Amino acid sequence: MKLEISLFKFDKNSDYLPFYTKHFLKIKSEKTLLDILNTINDESTFGYENDENFDLVVNGLYLKASTTIEELVKKFGKDLTIDPISVRRAGNDLIINDDDFNKKLLILDDFINQEDKKAYSKLKQYYYASNTLDYKSEYIGDAVLILAYDLIQADKTNEVAILKVLKEQEVGASYHTNLKNRIFNFDTSIEDKIVSIQKKLDLIHNDEDKNFRINNTLIIDFKNFEDSNEIKHDFKDFNIAYYPSKECEKVDSLLNNLSAKFLSLDTLNLDLAKNTFNKNQEITYCVATTILLDAFDNNADFLLVDNDDDFYIFDYNRKAFEKFSGRDVILPVIHVNELQKLASGEHKIANETLTKHQINPEII
Template sequence: NSYNFNKDYIGDSSLLIASAIIEKTPENKEKILDFISQDEDGIWYHTSLENRVVGYDNSKEVKIQNLLEMIPKIQNAKIDKASTFAAKTPNITQFFDGFNIASFEGLTKESCSSLINDSKASYVELALKNEDLAPYSSLVNKKFSHYIAGDILLQAKDNNADFLVVRDSSDVELFDAQQSSIARIMGRDIDMPVISQKQFVQLLDGEKDEAVLGFDKHKIAVSFL
């Protein structure tokens, strides 16, 4: 969670107090937003507790997300929120017998475990599969989301996954394109191929052209074709 990677984070309770103050005294909105958006310890480092606390009151998360949307730096940023690929069930012609495949689903919790099992691969269950990557943290500190992604990649590696399936191209940009930087800050070699759900479905449909799949643009070679 947030404190694992930034012990100075002001905490969700402070953010909820800030939300309540803005609601009661909107004239103080700018001062409060400035206070909670400091680069070193601010709202940027919030990660959702939704998938980590049983019975979590999601209205708290809604209030924090509303605060995020009030901050000008976020309003002006062009950061895509990852989403799952809504795919038709593929006509599987390419199987993955003998492969161990992990998946990262983030807060969406849209699992592709059934697709992995249908491909005849072994599904690698990751305890961190539903982590929040805190995408807005990259506006002030690129290392924060790298630490989170590093934990996920190393968990996949240590559980003998052959590759990791992520939600979409924005996840591929982090887990694949930034993997060398992630490996440096984690202090370990990773070398984990990463593909999106869309690419996985294309593979199952029998596509093998690296350019069509987009694998020619990946930093970590997808060598199992």
């Protein structure tokens, strides 16, 4: 088996910009990603840690150097791009300056001992994997929230004091974005810990209390998704950016029967932080702006969503998006129920809701 590897390179003392070196590696005795790094290093030295717990990013996902080659190829294929866990903090190729990570631990300084500090050091992946850091470098970090949960579990007498400290942070737990699509083979119990802390801080509302129509009271009835397999309009020559919230066979079947091009963009995997939207809209607006503008810049004709909440977030908050980005946000948003009716030729029914959009797609 032969792998094509693009390896991130950057020396803060000599390079102005980072670059990538190409390596065509024929697998012999190598079993893990660390073995690959060691083999490349034997040919041409570079900065990394010869440790199976070394944190890396491969093809956009955060993982450990202990990840097997078999797992890598199964997930990504044979073309691999290897990056440090923080490109902006890279100093010597894959080795970064993690002072920001260590500094955030001071938040819990009154409650920790040396063992806790060691435990925190093992949570580095969760800190840098957070998409929130792309918008808010001062975010306390998911690692602090995870450690806070563990500290409370170990000693309940500290719970009130720890929660008080967390609540005092200006860019705290309400800025968390889900790590599920960011980390390879993600352990969902990690997310459960963070959500538990958010609940203790009263940041999460019940589903029935959530309101994503902050700037518009109009409720649109998108009707039901019809089980129609008849495709009268296959959307050939359309570029569609689909932001999926869940897996649904009916929706997948519809999309598979269309001739449209569906854009493959990393931003379509970003979490909108809907859990805490009613307490903090800022992070949701930041992420939604990124998704819409990336789709627009990649020539999408519209953004497709599969639930009402996502529609309201993307279509009803355009002024907020424009404020964050300094750009016009004009990409239309279409609900999958509307797409189904358009594809099956039910234009009159579809138009009843399309005309109520903030930006009418005028697709008919």
